[in-house]
Amino acid sequence: xxxxxxxxxxxxxxxTGLWRNGVMSVASVAVLMSCLVVLGCxxxxxxxxxxxLENVAQLNxxxxxxxxxxxxxxxxxxxSQIEEMxxxxxxxxxxxxxxxxxLREQSGExxxxxxxxxxxxxxxxxxxxxxxxGTDETEVFDLEAQLRSIEGVxxxxxxxxxxxxxxxxxxxxxxxxxxxxxxxxxxxxxVIINTIKLAVYSRRxxxxxxxxxxxxxxxxxxxxxxxxxxxxxxxxLIGFAIETYIYNYVExxxxxxxxxxxxxxxxxIAIPLFFGFLVIGVITGxxxxxxxxxxYLKS
Amino acid sequence: MIDFKHVKKFYPNGTVALDGVDLHIDxxxxxxxxxxxxxxxxxxxxxxxxxxxxxSGSLIVGNYNLTKIKNREIPYYRRxxxxxxxxxxxxxxxxxxxxxxxxxxVVGTPRSMIKRRVPAILSTVNLADKIKCFPRELSGGxxxxxxxxxxxxxxxxxxxxxxxTGNIDPKMSIEIMNLLMKINKLGKTIIVVTHEKxxxxxxxxxxxxxxxxxxIEDRVGGMFE
Numbered sequence: 001x002x003x004x005x006x007x008x009x010x011x012x013x014x015x016t017g018l019w020r021n022g023v024m025s026v027a028s029v030a031v032l033m034s035c036l037v038v039l040g041c042x043x044x045x046x047x048x049x050x051x052x053l054e055n056v057a058q059l060n061x062x063x064x065x066x067x068x069x070x071x072x073x074x075x076x077x078x079x080s081q082i083e084e085m086x087x088x089x090x091x092x093x094x095x096x097x098x099x100x101x102x103l104r105e106q107s108g109e110x111x112x113x114x115x116x117x118x119x120x121x122x123x124x125x126x127x128x129x130x131x132x133x134g135t136d137e138t139e140v141f142d143l144e145a146q147l148r149s150i151e152g153v154x155x156x157x158x159x160x161x162x163x164x165x166x167x168x169x170x171x172x173x174x175x176x177x178x179x180x181x182x183x184x185x186x187x188x189x190x191v192i193i194n195t196i197k198l199a200v201y202s203r204r205x206x207x208x209x210x211x212x213x214x215x216x217x218x219x220x221x222x223x224x225x226x227x228x229x230x231x232x233x234x235x236x237l238i239g240f241a242i243e244t245y246i247y248n249y250v251e252x253x254x255x256x257x258x259x260x261x262x263x264x265x266x267x268x269i270a271i272p273l274f275f276g277f278l279v280i281g282v283i284t285g286x287x288x289x290x291x292x293x294x295x296y297l298k299s
Numbered sequence: 300m301i302d303f304k305h306v307k308k309f310y311p312n313g314t315v316a317l318d319g320v321d322l323h324i325d326x327x328x329x330x331x332x333x334x335x336x337x338x339x340x341x342x343x344x345x346x347x348x349x350x351x352x353x354x355s356g357s358l359i360v361g362n363y364n365l366t367k368i369k370n371r372e373i374p375y376y377r378r379x380x381x382x383x384x385x386x387x388x389x390x391x392x393x394x395x396x397x398x399x400x401x402x403x404x405v406v407g408t409p410r411s412m413i414k415r416r417v418p419a420i421l422s423t424v425n426l427a428d429k430i431k432c433f434p435r436e437l438s439g440g441x442x443x444x445x446x447x448x449x450x451x452x453x454x455x456x457x458x459x460x461x462x463x464t465g466n467i468d469p470k471m472s473i474e475i476m477n478l479l480m481k482i483n484k485l486g487k488t489i490i491v492v493t494h495e496k497x498x499x500x501x502x503x504x505x506x507x508x509x510x511x512x513x514x515i516e517d518r519v520g521g522m523f524e
Contacts, residue, residue, distance in 0.1 A: 205388060213406065
C-alpha cells in the first residue's frame with residue numbers, strides 16, 4: 001500500500017511544538033537571530049572595508065605639499081628632485097590655482113563660498129601627485145622618507161598608511177568576528193538543543209504511542225527537525241529585517257557625514273545576504289535538532 | 300504464531316527476569332499470562348513488543364525473529380501487533396475519532412481509508428456514538444474501549460493487552476474481556492497479561508502462569524491458582 005504522509009501533518013506538529021514551548025522557542029529564535037545580525041554586520045563591514053581598501057590601494061599615490069611661500073623656481077626644483085627618485089612612475093604638478101579650482105568644483109552648491117578667493121589670497125599651496133611603482137613596504141617607506149627630506153616640502157599625504165590601517169582594521173575585525181561568531185553559534189545551538197529536548201519531553205507519551213503502533217524513527221523525528229528548521233527560518237527573516245534597517249541607517253549616516261567613505265549600495269548585497277541568513281539559520285536549526293535527537297534516534 | 304524457545308532475559312543490575320521460558324502460542328489463540336509481581340509478566344510483554352531484546356534463546360513472532368531483528372525493522376514488526384495498556388494512553392486533546400485515526404496516520408494510511416475504517420472499528424467496540432467525544436468525557440471502560448479500537452486500527456494479527464482491566468470497575472472489566480473474546484473470534488491472537496484471578500477463572504481460556512521468571516503452569520481452560 002502506498003504511504004500517505006502529509007507535509008501539513010509534520011508542519012502542524014512542528015508549529016505545535018514551537019507554540020507549546022513558547023519561551024524557549026522565542027529564546028532560540030532571538031539568540032540565533034542575534035548571531036545572524038552580528039554575522040551580517042561583520043560581513044557587511046568587511047565587504048565595505050574591502051571596497052574602500054580597493055579604492056585606496058588602486059591609487060598607489062603620495063601627495064607632496066610644498067611650503068606656501070615658495071617661488072616658481074623652487075617648486076620646479078622640488079619637481080625635478082622627485083622625478084629623479086627611484087620607484088617613481090609619474091609626477092603631476094598641481095598648482096595652487098588648480099587645487100583651488102578642484103576644491104571649488106567639489107563644493108557643488110557651496111561653490112559661492114570660494115568667490116572671494118583670488119590668486120593673491122589663495123590659502124592653498126602647490127603640490128605634486130606621485131604614482132609609485134613599488135609595492136614593497138620598505139620601498140614605500142624609503143620613498144616617503146626621501147620626499148620628506150626635500151627642502152621646501154611642507155608635508156606628504158601617503159595613501160599607503162591609510163591602506164595599511166584599513167588592512168589592519170580588516171584583519172582585526174575578521175579575527176574578532178570569527179571568535180565572536182563561533183561563541184554565539186555554539187550558544188544558539190545549545191539553546192535550540194534545549195528547545196527541541198523540551199518539545200520531545202512534552203510529547204513523550206505521544207511518542208511512546210507512536211512507537212507502539214509502528215511509527216518509523218523518521219516519522220517521529222521529522223516534526224522536531226522541522227521545528228529546528230522553523231526556528232532557523234524565523235530567526236533569519238527577523239534578522240534580515242533588522243540588518244536591512246541597520247544598514248540603511250548606517251548608509252545614510254555615512255553618505256551624509258562621512259563623504260570620504262564609499263558604502264556599497266544595499267541593493268547589491270541584499271539578496272546574497274538574505275539567502276546567506278536563510279541557509280545559515282536553517283542549517284543551525286537542523287544541527288540543533290539532530291544533536292538533541294541523536295541519543296533518542298540511537299535508542 | 301509466537302514461539303519462545305528457552306528465552307532468558309537478564310537486566311544489567313543482575314536481575315534474572317525470565318529464566319529459560321519455552322512457550323508456543325498458535326494463531327487465533329486466547330492466552331492469559333498470569334503471575335504475581337516480579338514473576339516476569341512485564342518482561343515477557345516487553346520482549347513481545349520488542350521494547351527489550353532477549354538475552355539468550357530465541358523468540359519468533361509471525362515472520363519476525365526478534366532475536367535477530369534489525370532496529371529499522373522494529374516499527375514494521377510492531378504494526379503486526381495491537382497494544383492495550385492499563386493506563387489507556389489516550390491523547391486528552393484528541394477526540395475518540397482522532398485517537399484511533401492517529402494510529403493509522405502514523406503508518407501512512409490514506410485519509411479516505413481512515414475515514415472509512417475508524418467508524419467501523421468504533422462500532423466493533425460499541426463506541427460509534429462517542430466518536431466526537433474527548434477522553435475526559437468518557438468512563439474508564441469507554442476509554443479502554445477507545446484504546447482497544449486504536450490497537451485494532453492497523454488490523455494487527457496479535458493483540459497484547461497489559462493489565463487491560465487494571466484501572467476499571469468489575470462490570471466494565473467484563474465488558475472489555477467480552478470485547479477481547481469477540482475480537483478473538485474474528486481470528487486474532489489475544490494475549491492478556493493480568494493478575495486478576497476472577498477474570499481468568501471466569502473465562503477459562505489457556506492460562507500460562509509465571510513464577511520467578513519460569514513457566515510454572517500452562518493449562519488450556521485453566522484457572523488462576
